[in-house]
Amino acid sequence: MSVSSSQPAPSHREVSSPPAHETWGHRRLIGLWLALLAIPLLAVGLFAVLQPVQVLPRIGLAPGFLWSDLNGQTFSSELLRGKLVIYNFTSVTCTAPCLDGSATMQQLQDRIATLDTGGLPVTLVTVLLDGTESDPALLRAYAARWKADPERWQFVTAPADSLKQGVGGGFGLYYTATAAGEVTFAPLTVLVDGNGILRAQYKRTLPDLAFVERDLGLIAAEVRNSSGASGLVYEAAHLFACYASY
Amino acid sequence: MRTRPIDMPTPPSRKKLLLGGLLLGGLLAGGWAAWPWLQPAPQHAVVLNTRQPIAEFKLDSTLGHPLSLSQLGEHYTLFYFGYTTCPDICPTTLADLSQAQKLLGEQAQKLQMVFVTVDPERDTVERLRDYLAYFGPGWIGLAGPPAVTANVASQFGVVYQKQPARGSATEYLIDHSSVIVLLDPQHRPLLLFPYGVSGEQIADDLAAAMR
Structure with a gap:
């Protein structure tokens, strides 16, 4: 119209x-x-x-466990609250081509003595997948090879069912044990912070020590800056997934 | 007075609309990104905020039927592990949590409180129901076979162990972690309250986390 x-x-x-x-x-x-x-x-x-601030992801809660050291004393995850903990998992039967992370742990034991973690204690824990059903003398002989300082590095184990629950279900490491006691597993090293949160998993191969040291430093920096305005900046780094790469 | 001819108002150009849209979009995105920063951070709890949710489980419940984690729905869920003959820590903590629930007022509707027994050999569902009634109506009690209970507790970083108690009417006590874990509606651990945090402090942090 x-x-x-x-x-x-x-x-x-x-x-x-x-x-x-x-x-x-x-x-x-x-x-x-x-x-x-x-x-x-x-x-x-x-x-x-x-990404001016980098953090490690908060992957999940580390499992609670009640295992024992090689002297039969209870070793609980509760004892590790407030500490940075590096776990590795191995077996006394681990020989080439099996990758045994204990050599790396031994190097870490020496290096963490001089590492600045802002006063946060660092504990190394090697979980022997053989279990308490294995010959305790064999387990102790294995641990003795690495000259572990008990103040810094503990060897622990547990009955098979408890290990399977904690290591398999909690840390996510699948492993098998034959009737002859031979254990097959893929290398895994795990970093857990003082709040019991899993922060890094170094899978499939032995970890690069430089990365482990860097990651310890990142957690230490986050703890040091966890309050006030800097705490907000670190939360923002989590929000924007400003994660350290490998 | 100086005068000059001007054009009649014309609709904004596409370029301006695009610019306005981009600005609005940027503002919304910035607001969304900044929103968590504007929230008061928890003052008394440890921030967990993990990516991995707690794995599914199913236990007998005081609701009269087995209950799985997913059946708890899209609530924030507060988990506490203890046992009914626990002499001191458990009743104190449960009383603090019930106080926190009252202080939350209407916000408490977003929250479900769950008590998991670490003494499934003695704590039947009926016993749990009677016990939890002392601490208000908002509780669900869970009990399961020892192996399943241990598995569930481990996921929350909780450990426990029987300790013989000679001369005690309860025969044995149970040493257990006394932490309270808040899960978000996707069942991811969000906050951890250590033992000793008061009901008011728990309420403050829950209110901030559930806003």
Whole structure:
């Protein structure tokens, strides 16, 4: 439908124009507001891209366990609260081509003595997958080979069912044991923080010591900066998955 | 007065619309990203905020039927492990948690509190129901075979062990971890309250976490 009009609509009208300096002032004000809005957005964007703070992911809760050391004394996960703990899993039957992580643990034992963890104690725990059903003398002889300082490095084991629950269900390591006592497993080293949270898993091969040391340092830095404004920055690093890569 | 002809107002150009849309989108994204920072952080609990949820399990419950973790629905869930003949720590902690629940007011509707017995040999579901009634109506009690209970407790980082108690009417006591773990609606561990945190402190942190 067409509409006709005897009075054509004016295409232009005369209005008074604001002074040029007022228009310019308006634009500047809007520009200022936009800039103010853009700053936090830019900051968030830059944080997500540049990742100025790196953290280790909070993977999951480490399992609770009640195992024993090689002297038969109870060794509980409760004893490890407040400590950084590096676990590895092996067997006295582990010979080449089986990858035994105990050599790496021995090197770590020496290096953590000089490592700055901000006063956080570090404990190494080697879980012997052979279980308490194995000959205790064999287990003790294996541990003795590595010259472990009991203040820093513990060897623990448990009955087979308890091990299977804690190691398989808790740490996620599948392993098999033959009737002859031979244990087959894939190498796994795990880092757990003082709150019992699993923070790093070095799978399939022996871990690079430099990565383990870096990861201990990252946790120490996070603990050191866990309060106040810096605590918020570290939470933001978790939010934006600013995770250290390997 | 100086006058000049101007054009009639015209609809904003596509470029301006796009710019406005981008700005609005950026603001929304920034707001979404910044929202967790604006929340007061927990003051008394340890932040767990882990990626892996607790694995599914099923135990007998005081509701009169077996209950699985997934059947707890999309609530925040507070887990505490103890036993009914526990002389001191358990009743104190349960009383603190019940106080926290009352302090939360309407927010408590988002929360389900669960007590898992670490003494399944003595704590039947009926016994659990009688015991938990002392601490208010908001509790669900869970009990299961010893091996299953140990497996569930281990997932929460909880350990326990029988200790003979000579001369005690209860025959034995159980040493157990006394931590309280809050799961988010996806059953991921969110907060851990160590022993000794008061009901008011628990309520404050729960309120912040469930906002």
